[in-house]
Amino acid sequence: MSPLDHAESEDLLRAAGLRSTAPRRSVLQALEDHPHETAAGLGDLLRAAGHHLSRQSLYNVLEDLTGAGVLRSIQPAGSAPRYETTVDDNHHHIVCRGCGSVQDVPCAVGSAACLTPASTPGFPVVEHADITWWGLCTTCAAAPGSDHDTAAHPRRNA
Structure with a gap:
């Protein structure tokens, strides 16, 4: 930046x-x-x-x-709140489940992930969706003995 x-x-x-x-x-x-x-x-x-x-x-x-x-x-699950200066778009985030690093993910254009709820009982105004992907960064994925078994980590299957 x-x-x-x-x-x-x-x-x-x-x-x-x-x-x-x-x-x-x-x-x-x-x-x-x-x-x-x-x-x-x-x-x-x-x-x-x-x-x-x-x-x-x-x-x-x-x-x-x-x-x-x-x-x-x-505030990704299991993390303290994190702050950023990018406030003028609807981007999302990916978090490394190894080291906890966070990166921005641009919003998809066209057919995006579930960004429009099927219903919003009691909420006539819906502003945006926060999507967080979880994975391994390049460094953690390359580390000897890195765990790629998603069955052991329920959050990875969500």
């Missing part, structure tokens, strides 16, 4: 109705460089870059940015 410069971060925050603060810009930059990161991972990245935010400040920034639609939060 291309890094956000200071002015782009400010414009993005102001367009969302937020003040442009150093912690918010730092979080945006960290997520541009490391998409799908957890709050704990972001804290480590920010400290390594010389930005010292308390845990509470980091969570406040993530809540503000997610609430304003600047960030998207996803």
Whole structure:
């Protein structure tokens, strides 16, 4: 991803109705460089870059940015919430069941997976579907002794 410069971060925050603060810009930059990161991972990245935010400040920034639609939060099964800056499309995700890495998957065009529910009792407005695929990344699939048996992992058969 291309890094956000200071002015782009400010414009993005102001367009969302937020003040442009150093912690918010730092979080945006960290997520541009490391998409799908957890709050704990972001804290480590920010400290390594010389930005010292308390845990509470980091969570406040993530809540503000997610609430304003600047960030998207996803939570694959068994994972802490992960954050990304790609919010303007309906992409999906694939998660490595070995190392937990997450990658974006563009939405299929044409006959897509079940994106339209057959019925939505009590929900007259349906906005989008979140689809998560599970598999092994290249590194984990090549690891000696990697387990390819889906019978032992029910989530793989879902």
